[in-house]
Amino acid sequence: MMKVKTLHEIHVEGIQALYKTLGPVDMIRFLQMFDHGKGDYTEERNKWLSENLEEIYAEIVEMQEDTESDNPP
Known part of the structure; x- marks a missing residue:
């Protein structure tokens, strides 16, 4: 057996x-x-990407404002 x-x-x-x-x-x-790790990679990735995009957008706006203040109309 x-x-x-x-x-x-x-x-x-x-x-x-x-x-x-x-x-x-x-x-x-x-x-x-x-x-398999832990957590929800997709949710965390979306959070990281949205944070990064917001930071990039803020930097672009700041650069545009700086350029406009250097070159008044």
Whole structure:
């Protein structure tokens, strides 16, 4: 009869196989491919982009005002 392994046993054997086959550095790089991170990247990206666009717009307006004050009509 075949013994059913626990998830912990499978995890340990898998890490050992990766370590043996890939070595420690590539094993870690391989495992990092499956880290999904945390948070909402799309929401954070939209926030960063909108902040940057607002800053850029403010700088353009400021430059235009400076140019107009240097060259009165």
